[in-house]
Amino acid sequence: VNPNLEIFSQGEEIITGQTVDTNAAWLSQQSIALGFNLTRHSAVGDKIDDLVGVLKDIAQRADCCICTGGLGPTSDDLTAEAVTLAFQMPLQFDALAFQQMQTFFATRNKAMPESNRKQAMLPQGSLRIDNNSGTAPGFALQHERCWFVFLPGVPSEMRQMFQETIHPLLSKRFELKPSRLITFRTIGIGESDIQQRIKSLRFAEPVQLGFRADTDEVQVKLLFPSGFPDPELKALVASVYEKLGRHVFAIDGWSNASGDLVSVVDKLMLSGNHKLAVIETASQGLLAAKCIGSNWLLEAHYHQSMLNFAERRPVPIDRNDLIAIGKELAFKLQKSIGVNLVLIQIYAEDFAQFIDFNQTIKMHCLLLNNQEFVEEIFLLAGSAKRKQNQAALLTLDLLRRNLQPDSII
């Protein structure tokens, strides 16, 4: 049986709902991947009695607990004090922690406020967890059944400390049997459609099948227990991939093609030394915006409607012949900028339809790849924001399917 782990978050900003507790979700995913059994999330505000009560309960209930928040320098940061009261562990000045804080301020040319001295007071007998990107050190200690880890609530600091220090410590302290997670990441296909396609497959009893749909993609997750035979695993991955086909743009935990759609496209663009220009309508700049940090996108142009564009032309073109206008534009851009790839979105519906939650928009996409055009039609539904996001992703996916090898398995 895997050891139990709980997550405990502290802070008024969490309990009042001003901050959504993304730390709890992130830590849960990390801990499950390590092989823990996640049993509970708790959060309280800056109230010493609540903190002490929760810590005492967890000490009886869990094998491990990761706590975030409450390590700052101000008077409402109470975690260390709560540990003292709950577990009768007095606080002790940690000279090295204090020195690290002094260095932190010195390298930033700032004076260290006196209040920060408090952060160097750690429970006696606890293990200090260094914080390389902030002032608050963390600490870890065993009390009764539970090994407690205390980390700051700032997500970037918390994640770095978890990955650098806590992850290896957990692997050493607990006998963990990590299961293997393989995630098929798909686009352009709904969850029920996916279930229909794979319902004929037989999954051996210990394999857990899961689905996750969000605004950007639908994921199919296969969780294999430790020690699951390799040939069976391979066969199952191959048969799921066969059923889902080209909708799969990445397979995390299996394929070189991994990560979200933008990072898959980024790798393909870089390895092929491609350059891209884009004409957006429905996605209104979002396609370009998603590619930030990549230097293969040279230009992007948004027109509220291709119709506007047609009307402005010196020699009027048949308003219905938007595809012809699109193709002409693509060739022009290709030549003037010197890119091999041009993506164009064309839609002829009006603004009222676009912002109407209940109306569906038809978007015509063109990809000019050297001298050849690929054309595809996509349907966009839902709110304006959802249509925009779908338009950006489906257009990028047209590019992905034209650059990616036939099989990514």
Place this chain on the structure above:
Amino acid sequence: VNPNLEIFSQGEEIITGQTVDTNAAWLSQQSIALGFNLTRHSAVGDKIDDLVGVLKDIAQRADCCICTGGLGPTSDDLTAEAVTLAFQMPLQFDALAFQQMQTFFATRNKAMPESNRKQAMLPQGSLRIDNNSGTAPGFALQHERCWFVFLPGVPSEMRQMFQETIHPLLSKRFELKPSRLITFRTIGIGESDIQQRIKSLRFAEPVQLGFRADTDEVQVKLLFPSGFPDPELKALVASVYEKLGRHVFAIDGWSNASGDLVSVVDKLMLSGNHKLAVIETASQGLLAAKCIGSNWLLEAHYHQSMLNFAERRPVPIDRNDLIAIGKELAFKLQKSIGVNLVLIQIYAEDFAQFIDFNQTIKMHCLLLNNQEFVEEIFLLAGSAKRKQNQAALLTLDLLRRNLQPDSII
């Protein structure tokens, strides 16, 4: 003293971190606005013992508890069963709930699966909470100290049921003294800078002062207890506004200018019947993307660098004179599209600097308003994504400051 309220979330997707628990944050904000004192969030998976244990504890501890999740038709939806076990309340078939579910399926031309019958089994003596947008009804009941409300976990259904039914019920059942929250929303100024500016102000003891910084803005929050004298409140709001000045783009709970920056700009553009075109560099399409659903943005053009553009021109212009190129472009766009407003971003740094977390970019912005130019320089720091987001928002804010009246108080 305000009554205590806890939030209890149920579901494997929450506890495993596949879903971030946004319900807890949303319900906390709503409940605090009503006048509750938020004391704890808890979440467990689909384990009957854990559910029963948490329910029993909360019944002793809280005056009110809002529970989400576990009301679905499948075998891992255990909330009703847990209530039966924890509070000795047998389940009873609710004919009206069943009829509502039948209608739900009938209007969608679907057969109701037999498994849905389970959702009409409600704890005896509980109050049914109708669900107008899904199949799972909610219910409410008193046990020991606590009034429990059970709602589905689907955020849209949960929110609708809370607003239509739970909100008025809570106001009736509890003696609540809602406090008044006034939020100054600022851009272009850091949290420590804000603290410096307002540190000379005296806040009467019962007024709570808070800060919140996220990727888009920094907020200053003033929470006034119920019954706080109006003249003092007005004076305090005026003096905070005076210290922060034009960095304040909205004052939620006070001014007509409220909401996020994009919705403030949207109102100004619509009321003035303005039309806009944009040339983006650093924000790479994100400025246009943020304006989705508004029909006053007619065109947006992204160029990886203004340098590229200068090089492509038939008659070469001095490479250093990017501002002149920008102005020429702005006039051209204004004339060809027929907009009164044009925004242009210019930056001359290279790609390596842009993606380097440790390097700062200088962005020069121009706003052409009819025949006049306004110019401003912004510094962008951090990751490429952060620079992009700051560029989009600061450019939009240049527009906001030129359209908004001198005082929004």
